[in-house]
Amino acid sequence: MRIARFSLDGNVAFGVIEGDELDIIKGHPFADFERSGRRIPLDKIRLLPPVLPNKVVAIGRNYAEHAKELGNEVPDAPVVFFKPSTSVAGPGDPIVYPSFSSEVHYEAELAVVIGRMCKEVPRERVRDVILGYTCANDVTARDVQRAESQWARAKGFDTSCPLGPWVETEADPGDLAVQCTVNGEQRQLGRTSEMVRSVEDLIVHVTEAMTLLPGDVILTGTPAGVGPLNVGDEVAVTIEGIGTLTNKVIKRD
Incomplete structure (x- = not known):
């Protein structure tokens, strides 16, 4: 559905x-x-954005080849960070290029949408707390990420979290193709089976620490192939069995 x-x-x-x-x-x-x-x-x-999350919990370096391309090792534990609710944009909404950055990157990701309030979810109950899945773009000011030890500005600026176009409730997240194109040219192509930690792993890990609410979103990491976006670019994230999320990059007025 x-x-x-x-x-x-x-x-x-x-x-x-x-x-x-x-x-x-x-x-x-x-x-x-x-x-x-x-x-x-x-x-x-x-x-519109398919949900308005209270919080977006994002996972970094969850694909080994992506970690490698940025000169990082796969971490011993998931790298967890937040994107604020004000970062969320919907299908067709613009991505506004932030004035404080000169190197903004796309990151195509599978997003998990939580369906019920949950805490300390056991592995065998993970599927019970998931409403479904959607496409996400973890837009990142890469130069700011390198310069600042916390990623709040680099990954939390307004419009840095496009979600959509809808929630697919019947997808199996185990082995889906994740693709990103910029102006019609393929830039990323990976599969969720390449994730270091599965959706089940991530929900168990995150809910050990915090309560997730209905509509909250977990971003599961991005495959290799990240790169720059420029004003005027049209970026599209396509996930097998879910759909395509398309946004255009604009300059702030």
């Missing part, structure tokens, strides 16, 4: 996508819901 968050005539709601239409649901997808039967053509709505 593909669950989208959308805007229509100034109203925001959730719906289930089937073909080229969306069936508006009653309520929200974090509890039992009913379909309204009101079907809207997709070209009549605006897709």
Whole structure:
């Protein structure tokens, strides 16, 4: 099932996508819901970020080849950092090039969307707390990341976390193709089977320390091939069985 968050005539709601239409649901997808039967053509709505997370928990260096390309070792424990809720953008939204950086990179990632409040999740219960999966771009001011010991500014600036285009509830995250293109040219191509630590590993690790809330997002790391984005570029993240997230880079007014 593909669950989208959308805007229509100034109203925001959730719906289930089937073909080229969306069936508006009653309520929200974090509890039992009913379909309204009101079907809207997709070209009549605006897709929004599929969730508004309380927090985005991101994982660094979870693909060995990506760690290597930046001169890093695979860490003994997951590298965990946060992207604030204000960093989230939706499909088609612009990525605003930050004024304090001159080297902004794309990072295509599988994103896990949490479906229920959870803490200290045992491995055998991990699937029970997941609503589904979506595409993410962990946009990074690489020069700032190198210069500052904390990554808050480098990875947390406004529009640095595009998510979308919807949440796919039936994907199996074990071996999906993850691709990034810039202006139609392929830059990244990897598979989630190459992750050092699986989705199950990451949720167990993260929830040892913190409570995750419905709509929170975990970014699972990026394959090798990261590189620069320039103003005017169109960047697209495609994940097998989920969809494509497309954004254009613009200059701040």
